Amino acid sequence: MLPRYYSYSQFENYFQKLLNALDGSRLKDLDIGKSVLKRSIYGLKIGSGKVKVLVWSQMHGNESSTTRAICELLKRSDLDRILENIELYIIPILNPDGAEKWTRVNANNVDLNRDAVLLSQPESILLRKVFDQFQPHYCFNLHGQRSIYGSKNGSIPAQLSFLAPAGDENKTLSVARIKAMHVINSINTDLNHHVNGIIGRYNDDFNINCVGDFMMSSSVPTVLFEAGHSGDDYSRDEVSMLVYKALQIALKSVFTSHLLDVAVVNAYKSIPEMSKAYVDIWIKNYKSSTGLQHLSIQYHEQIKDGELYFIPILIGVNREDVLNGHRVIDMSDDHSFKNDLIVEGNFEIHSESLNIKIFTN
Ligand SMILES: [Zn+2]
Structure with a gap:
């Protein structure tokens, strides 16, 4: 597995090896755009199924666990079976300059997750272009969170957290939102007992400048994944493997039908909200x-x-x-x-x- 911190060239070498094992495609063919400092940003399209899922990670440069989880997924022996029904578009690192320097922001000091409407940065423009052209049925927005989150009373740390973001000020329970909640509920049901801590839920206040909220406002079910922290997992090896499992469950859950909307919402709301404790x-x-x-x-x-x-x-x-x-x-x-x-x-x-x-x- 990649370590928690890797330079961008380290990542490129590692990713190329994964591609060689997959189908021999070359990294330079996946070059879909450039960062502020002209580093290549990669987009890998695999699978030929009917349901299109767009996944991006490390839009915040210092959040690597989910990128490592994506790499684990690509190593999976039954990946072909998953991809029979899915077409996956993966941007493993959206913010290469931040990844190299281990900063949340990009090289212009902009938080890309507040730039969804303004589109002031090349990385934000690229993600929007992929979103418009690929026309995904689902989006998975992958992040990592600081070690400050836990249950409301502070008794248990949050090792994984999720959000089905609101798509408008009224936090309407739209079809897209219910679908995103169903994905999260599926992960919660399957992984709850394997998590060293709680699976937490983020507050759903609407902010159109956040990428997930923007995509949900365009009626595309979007799931925010957050790799969290528990115990002495400072390498974040443990949580990276959990995110990998969560991704597998999520990719299957888009095909399972869900219960009545009200049951989905109730199950989602039973996931505990977190505090910074x-x-x-x-x-x-x-x-x-x-x-x-x-x-x-x-x-x-x-x-x-x-x-x-x-x-x-x-x-x-x-x-x-x-x-x-x-x-x-x-x-x-x-x-x-x-x-x-x-x-x-x-x-x-x-x-x-x-x-x-x-x-x-
Ligand atoms: Zn983040």
């Missing part, structure tokens, strides 16, 4: 000179010499919105601490005895 490390009951404190620590991700570094940053003290951590250290019953907690100028936090340090992935 988590930090990477939560130190409780730390004895400072001013009394007991709860310290919230979040990893800042940074690329240096082609490697992804996780730098622990103190982001708050006694924050009321923080309810849990992927790692919780309760100082009232931790006896390993040697009083060696150091906070540096930029709020980098270190402790040998608590094993809080920078690590690479």
Whole structure:
């Protein structure tokens, strides 16, 4: 599997090998357009079925888990069987410049997922062109989320999340939306017990500038996938495999008929909504000179010499919105601490005895 961070040329080499194994097509033949910095953006069309599904990933450059999941799907031995009924159009990385630099935005500092109407960026224009020409029956909009999401009460992290976006201000339960909800319900039913945490649901406030909302407003069922975080899955290997499974289920679900609309909506709404309740490390009951404190620590991700570094940053003290951590250290019953907690100028936090340090992935 690809690692969590890869340079764009690393991705190109890897993807070409997958293509060789598939049908021998060449990467340069898949070149469908250029990024701001003139990197090639690839579009792979496979299968000859009647139902057309458009899938794109890494429109946010620092969200690689779903791209890795797509690569796993392409390695699948029974891919041919899936593709008997489906024509798949895959854009594995829509934002190559952001992927190279590990930034959410593109090289012009624009969030492509807020550019659906304005179409100010070459990457946004390209996605729209593919959408208009391919005329998909379904769209899968693939993303990754930060390690801050969990259940409302903060007791369980969200390892996967989904949204059937609204297509208008009134959040109308249109045919397209019901179809997207059915896809999500199918994933939720099949994967719920395999997830290390919860499968969460995003808030459906309408924003026409978001690509999913725009496509839904054009009456094309669109599903937002978000690869999340749980435990110490900082490589995101575990969740990448879950997304791969979710994709398989989703591609089958477009052929299964669903129950009455009201049952679909109810099943969808039973998927728990999330809150931003988590930090990477939560130190409780730390004895400072001013009394007991709860310290919230979040990893800042940074690329240096082609490697992804996780730098622990103190982001708050006694924050009321923080309810849990992927790692919780309760100082009232931790006896390993040697009083060696150091906070540096930029709020980098270190402790040998608590094993809080920078690590690479
Ligand atoms: Zn995203």
